[in-house]
Amino acid sequence: MGTVSNPVKSPSGIMTETVPDLYTGEPPIQSAHNTWKAVDEDLARALGRNVHRAWTGQLFIQTADAHTVTLSAPSSFVASKINSHYIDTIRRLWEKHDRVDPPRNVRVVSGPSKASRRSAAADSTRPSLVGVPGSRSSSSPRPSLQTPVSELARKRFTLENFVIGASNELAVAVARQIIGNRVPQYNPIVLHGANGIGKTHILHAIEAEITERDADRRVKFVSAEDFVAQFVASVRGSGRDGMSAFKAGLRDVDLLIIDDVHFIADKSASQEELLHTIISLVGAGRQILIASDRHPDTIEKASDRLKSYMSSGLVCKIGAADYELRLRILDRLITRRREQGHAGLAIPQPARDHLAARMNVTPRDLEGAFNQIVAQSEFLGTPITLETVQETLSDSRYMTGQRLTVDRIQRSVCEAFSISLTDMSSKRRARAVARPRQVAMYLSKKLTKRSLPDIGRRFGGRDHTTVMHAVKRITQLRGDDATFDAQIRAVEDGLKS
Numbered sequence: 001m002g003t004v005s006n007p008v009k010s011p012s013g014i015m016t017e018t019v020p021d022l023y024t025g026e027p028p029i030q031s032a033h034n035t036w037k038a039v040d041e042d043l044a045r046a047l048g049r050n051v052h053r054a055w056t057g058q059l060f061i062q063t064a065d066a067h068t069v070t071l072s073a074p075s076s077f078v079a080s081k082i083n084s085h086y087i088d089t090i091r092r093l094w095e096k097h098d099r100v101d102p103p104r105n106v107r108v109v110s111g112p113s114k115a116s117r118r119s120a121a122a123d124s125t126r127p128s129l130v131g132v133p134g135s136r137s138s139s140s141p142r143p144s145l146q147t148p149v150s151e152l153a154r155k156r157f158t159l160e161n162f163v164i165g166a167s168n169e170l171a172v173a174v175a176r177q178i179i180g181n182r183v184p185q186y187n188p189i190v191l192h193g194a195n196g197i198g199k200t201h202i203l204h205a206i207e208a209e210i211t212e213r214d215a216d217r218r219v220k221f222v223s224a225e226d227f228v229a230q231f232v233a234s235v236r237g238s239g240r241d242g243m244s245a246f247k248a249g250l251r252d253v254d255l256l257i258i259d260d261v262h263f264i265a266d267k268s269a270s271q272e273e274l275l276h277t278i279i280s281l282v283g284a285g286r287q288i289l290i291a292s293d294r295h296p297d298t299i300e301k302a303s304d305r306l307k308s309y310m311s312s313g314l315v316c317k318i319g320a321a322d323y324e325l326r327l328r329i330l331d332r333l334i335t336r337r338r339e340q341g342h343a344g345l346a347i348p349q350p351a352r353d354h355l356a357a358r359m360n361v362t363p364r365d366l367e368g369a370f371n372q373i374v375a376q377s378e379f380l381g382t383p384i385t386l387e388t389v390q391e392t393l394s395d396s397r398y399m400t401g402q403r404l405t406v407d408r409i410q411r412s413v414c415e416a417f418s419i420s421l422t423d424m425s426s427k428r429r430a431r432a433v434a435r436p437r438q439v440a441m442y443l444s445k446k447l448t449k450r451s452l453p454d455i456g457r458r459f460g461g462r463d464h465t466t467v468m469h470a471v472k473r474i475t476q477l478r479g480d481d482a483t484f485d486a487q488i489r490a491v492e493d494g495l496k497s
């Protein structure tokens, strides 16, 4: 374990460390920079230059102490993409390169861009992560509360690029009304639908369109995860000023967009703050747009008041994409890839039909399968045919119409080990319960695309390090104990069949 660090705030608000690390002799922030350099190079190799440039290459170190390193992304969109797709790879590489023992935890948050951070060093009056309170004078330009959206995201996540079908046409119509500022009577507006169905895409399209059309309309985009992190930081850290900056950053806007609100469900203080934010914005006639993976009424652990406020405006569902919509999304993906320099990309119609015909596949899954198929053909120099598509889709996660979910895995494990479903989320540590729980975490990591923090949340709000530990432990036990290994394989086979 490293030394207890002694964080101080620089004028720019970036935390620095004064006490050298016990093991490396370097200040934590310095050793974090050195580790990050190596991780960054590996990431570019592992993900490919283009992906790296678009996502992980935009990260920089915001804070570091002996236990945690915080990487900052230029927008909450980039942060949430990295947290859902690349965080496990980053953590694995960090573990490999970090010279601090045990390796520090890595988290990614949205924050100021590299450029704005540099200018912050020269200008200690820059707005904080959550915006600035206070007045505007005619001589000083109003600070922009519009979140910086990466150029790539701005181009890609537009309404023009969003394929419309029966399941999402209402959501798109609502989005257009919000862009035109024509729906103040519906407030808040909640978009809900399954993961990967296009909610974040629509939210970013709204943000980008408004930013483009009307620089004076103040839009703030925040993921619920950032909301909680910033709220907790302002409660813990910076006294009254921090709290009022936090509140002002969210309230001094014309449109507040909150993504993934379900994340807030089991955090009572953050919930309360969200409720007050909604009440205050609605009262002031400012629009709020919220996305959730379920109807507000069914967010477990959300207070009745929060549920009722969230449902009091307009609740709009994005349904599952039907076959026709999936086929059109696929055509759009092919066109886009051709425009990006793969002019010769050809996917025969039977192969497209097969790809789109998968039951219960969300646009995100479709995109994942498409990328897989195209990459395989590109790297191996082989054409894409119905057979190659079938072959790829026979892989675990695309295999059946029924997608594997953490819930389904938990149920199967409960059955196999004769424990109850509530034990999966309980605090009980008896081995008879803890081991099956670890098995379910391990299988969730192996068989779904969920990130470690996401899996942890589905097991009674546990931390991602608990899931990481479970994965390590079960992998080790499978290697050491053939009977245990056979038992896990049986559960896994049952889930895949």
Ligand SMILES: Nc1ncnc2c1ncn2[C@@H]1O[C@H](COP(=O)(O)OP(=O)(O)OP(=O)(O)O)[C@@H](O)[C@H]1O
Pocket: 161, 162, 163, 164, 168, 193, 194, 195, 196, 197, 198, 199, 200, 201, 202, 260, 293, 329, 332, 363, 364, 367
């Ligand atoms: N109708 C659509 N047309 C084009 N692309 C789509 C459509 N729906 C979703 N996508 C694409 O699918 C991917 C996943 O969408 P998105 O991230 O918006 O899902 P989400 O509902 O916000 O998921 P989560 O709840 O996990 O955050 C994105 O790349 C998005 O561009």
